[in-house]
Amino acid sequence: MNSARRTRIVDELEAAEWIQSGMTIAIGQPTPMALVRQIIRRGVRDLTVVDAGFSLDLLIAAGCVRKVVSYYAGGGFGYPVTPAFRRAAERGAIEVWECEEGILCAGLQAAAQALPFLPWRGGVGTSLPEVNPDLKVFTDPISGETLIAVPPIKPDVAILHAAHADPYGNVQHLGGPGWIDLFMYRAADRTIVQVEKIIANEEVRADAWRTTIAGADAVVRAPYGAHPFYSRGYYIQDNDHLREYAEAAGAGEEGRLRAYLERYCREPASLGDYLERIGIKRLLALHEY
């Protein structure tokens, strides 16, 4: 019998195989782009995606998404609404589970606590319960107030990006986790965290207060793995690259968008191949300090 503690380190190709067509996935901020690109590369389809912004847009553009749980699909770079989301939503090619930040947190928290719903006040009086019939307006039995019952949002897998983890899934963020990441971790059946650096278990135990996620199911070593997004303590957002995507997706020419997806998501087999394509000079220019 093997008595050694099992490590949870996998590479991004193996981790991405956890995500199967039809699943619900939650994507944290900073954005775990190494995993997102592998999902696209594998041609996963019919996902329900809990996400916002450009990573959501990229997955829609690549045809991976059936349903979106989103509070915000704004992008900037000349596009107040991210282009692929806008087109797909207007065509009816994706279903939108309309929500907002507070409702999203309530739904994830309900899942984490195995509750049938959690109440939330933000959204009372708005169209949210009309356009999203899963949100039920109800009268609070204690005070008689009008509230919204938010059903659980249950991701099969949460995928996150963080600074560090040890081989056993103890994750330590630099500068704190993204605002939604812990909600996603708590709600999901399984969590994959890609990290800039894998650190020794001794280092975790030296200051266990720094551990933000206790027990990620898989750890993926992914230096620069959030590119073109930021990774706190490591690098800043690559606005030139995000603009390149926005222009490719926003031009409304299938060809340009397909060329982007081929070049950055489908052709590079691994994170290393992708980073080679981006180029070392560009990556080093994004250093945070």
Next chain:
Amino acid sequence: MDTTYTVQELMAVVLARELNDGEVLRVGVASPVPEAAVRLAHLMHGPNMELVFLGARMNVAHLASVPMPAYGWDRRVVRWAESYSDTGHRFDRVKDWSNHVFFIGGVQVDAYGNTNLIGIGEDYRRLRFRGPGSVGTPTLSTHVGRYYIVLNNHTPRVLVERCDYVSAFGWGRGGADARRKLGLPGGGPRLCVTPLCVMDFAEESRRMRLRSLHPGVTLEAVKAATGFELVIPSAVATTAAPSAAELEALRTRVDIEGRLRR
């Protein structure tokens, strides 16, 4: 000092004058006018204000300048923050937000200050224009003491009698008790500031009312650009132009890159 000013500079000054020392001012993404306004108020008359840019909370009244922009998602950019609400929670404490103020836009704004970030079109499943989504505005507008609607365009397409969808409840279909009836603790929208004018809400009906016309703008122009019938008071004021001191502070301490002058 060139005392001619752009309409965006005027809007920032109008909003800055509205803000009181000791308040917590929350600014979301891509809102250059509110971003400038809160900085200007903070530096000119609000040493105890707290500015919250996305998740980053700060008081930087000691600084000579607080240039735009700043984003909470990048620690390099926000060196001013004292704390981040970005560490696994955002709306964990919404009680006692009576001294919190925030700023909202919309793809539509209606006669009672309801705003729409969802989209335009009768069939929700086939919107003619799909908006970005509600972000956190339903919760913020529910709880903050008051908020300001800030629009870059004043047209009949944006200012409509009734929003196709409401993502932040202002005054519903009107009435001073509209919010209380729903149990919404916050004070609702205070003003709507556009490139043409400043509007508030009539005390009883809570219908949008013209408060002041920006210098050089006619009443007819505002009526023509508004997709609903505004309440017009018997005497309409002119928006007070920025003072030399306000313009100097705005240009040398806040909007150093001239984003509001483009």
